[in-house]
Amino acid sequence: MNTQIEKAKEGIITAEMHIVAKNEKVEVEWLRNEIALGRIVIPKNKNHDFPVIAIGNGLRTKVNANMGTSEKHCHFDEELEKMKVAIHYGADAIMDLSTGGDLHIILQRIIQESSVMVGTVPIYGVATRLLAEGKEIKELDPEDLFREIEIQAKMGVDFMTLHCGVTKVSLSFLENDSRVCGIVSRGGALLKRWMKENGKENPLYEQYDRILDICKQYDVTISLGDGLRPGAGADATDRAQVAELLVLGELVDRARDKGVQVMVEGPGHMPLDQIEANMKLMKRLCGEAPFYVLGPLVTDSAPGYDHIVGAIGGTVAAIHGADFLCYVTPAEHLCLPDVKDVKEGVIASRIAAHSADLVNNVGGARDRDLTISKARYDLDWESMFQNSIDPEMARKRKMESESSEEDHCTMCGNLCAVKNDKSM
Numbered sequence: 001m002n003t004q005i006e007k008a009k010e011g012i013i014t015a016e017m018h019i020v021a022k023n024e025k026v027e028v029e030w031l032r033n034e035i036a037l038g039r040i041v042i043p044k045n046k047n048h049d050f051p052v053i054a055i056g057n058g059l060r061t062k063v064n065a066n067m068g069t070s071e072k073h074c075h076f077d078e079e080l081e082k083m084k085v086a087i088h089y090g091a092d093a094i095m096d097l098s099t100g101g102d103l104h105i106i107l108q109r110i111i112q113e114s115s116v117m118v119g120t121v122p123i124y125g126v127a128t129r130l131l132a133e134g135k136e137i138k139e140l141d142p143e144d145l146f147r148e149i150e151i152q153a154k155m156g157v158d159f160m161t162l163h164c165g166v167t168k169v170s171l172s173f174l175e176n177d178s179r180v181c182g183i184v185s186r187g188g189a190l191l192k193r194w195m196k197e198n199g200k201e202n203p204l205y206e207q208y209d210r211i212l213d214i215c216k217q218y219d220v221t222i223s224l225g226d227g228l229r230p231g232a233g234a235d236a237t238d239r240a241q242v243a244e245l246l247v248l249g250e251l252v253d254r255a256r257d258k259g260v261q262v263m264v265e266g267p268g269h270m271p272l273d274q275i276e277a278n279m280k281l282m283k284r285l286c287g288e289a290p291f292y293v294l295g296p297l298v299t300d301s302a303p304g305y306d307h308i309v310g311a312i313g314g315t316v317a318a319i320h321g322a323d324f325l326c327y328v329t330p331a332e333h334l335c336l337p338d339v340k341d342v343k344e345g346v347i348a349s350r351i352a353a354h355s356a357d358l359v360n361n362v363g364g365a366r367d368r369d370l371t372i373s374k375a376r377y378d379l380d381w382e383s384m385f386q387n388s389i390d391p392e393m394a395r396k397r398k399m400e401s402e403s404s405e406e407d408h409c410t411m412c413g414n415l416c417a418v419k420n421d422k423s424m
């Protein structure tokens, strides 16, 4: 037995389960049962050592930060710096989405240096090498894809996005239900092109059992990718998105039956009033699997501020069932994020996650808010700083003001409401 879900099903409580139960303040036997049922995952490759974090039902909402080189901007040190900054500001996971330079070298360094779980999208590496050799997507050999999955599993990748739900059937729904923005998923668009040009089914779907065998060996958590997610508010909850979700639901069952941990990825661009229904539909169709959302982005009209757009959507999503928020940075839709964008993206997502945790009453969120609320009324600035989501920012703003040494702040000066209220 290799995987957390296999052990959980056998009634075994692993060291990792003990750590998670302690950190999340939940009962370990309850946690084991949730893992056995697949409602919670502990993404941790057998070849990667780091302090484990779990994702799913009844736990604190987790945050992922994407990074990685691109063809047009490729500096390893900068990506490693982004990784450190993301973790420093509280990311629970990072994804290396590199598509420039020697991908295995950068991934190896990221795995070595990351103190949080590491995710990848293996098809990116295969496609990057193909294009570098001057070949067409049509020429992608499915065997290279399975080889890449195996290499990355051996290297210690903890979770992998695999777009297994882009099938002939799910794609067919795009034909009569046209979209404003087509396919915006990189993996989804690659697979659609390969399938159309070769007239073949998606190998990640057709040979899903091979993926399961590899993931089981190393306890890699599968993150079933949303290759047909809507890329415009107007495309949200269309037939293709829902058709893909139906496929993903079946693949969740097959992973669990084989003892492989699995989560499901979701949208995407989506008006605020559709988010609740989408979360409930996903949870129902996918056997309550942990749900990993990108955003959702509640308007298409704010490039430059998409971290705010994503945090609004992410809060509502997490209130209604999303377990894992993939950050969106101010660079989204414009350019590769820089180090500052990474910080802003992580902070925005953590605010969203914490706001939802307050509603859901998980992860000690309410205690934290109560502590900072009391500190605010006590004009206890040090405690306010320390309990902030971004303590450095809170301290800097107060300390750089004219009232740095005073109990009130420059907003009201001696008209400080708290001081006047208390001195009565």
Ligand SMILES: C[C@H]1O[C@@H](n2cnc3c(N)ncnc32)[C@H](O)[C@@H]1O
Pocket (backbone or CB within 6 Å): 066, 067, 068, 069, 070, 097, 098, 099, 294, 332, 333, 336, 337
């Ligand atoms: C699916 C999500 O992944 C993000 N994304 C894709 N590649 C990278 C990268 N190299 N660095 C950071 N984010 C990336 C996109 O911004 C999209 O939102």
Ligand SMILES: Cc1ncc(COP(=O)(O)O)c(N)n1
Pocket (backbone or CB within 6 Å): 066, 095, 121, 161, 184, 185, 186, 187, 188, 225, 226, 227, 265, 266, 292, 293, 294, 326
């Ligand atoms: C939540 C989430 N969804 C999707 C992807 C993959 O990106 P893509 O589908 O564009 O290849 C991702 N990295 N994270």
Ligand code: MET
Pocket (backbone or CB within 6 Å): 184, 185, 229, 230, 231, 268, 269, 294, 332, 333
């Ligand atoms: C067309 S831009 C690619 C990423 C996009 N923001 C998305 O939701 O999928």
Ligand code: SF4
Pocket (backbone or CB within 6 Å): 184, 333, 334
């Ligand atoms: S516009 Fe930019 S972010 Fe959007 S799919 Fe194209 S390259 Fe990626």
Ligand SMILES: [Zn+2]
Pocket (backbone or CB within 6 Å): 184, 231, 269, 333
């Ligand atoms: Zn987008």
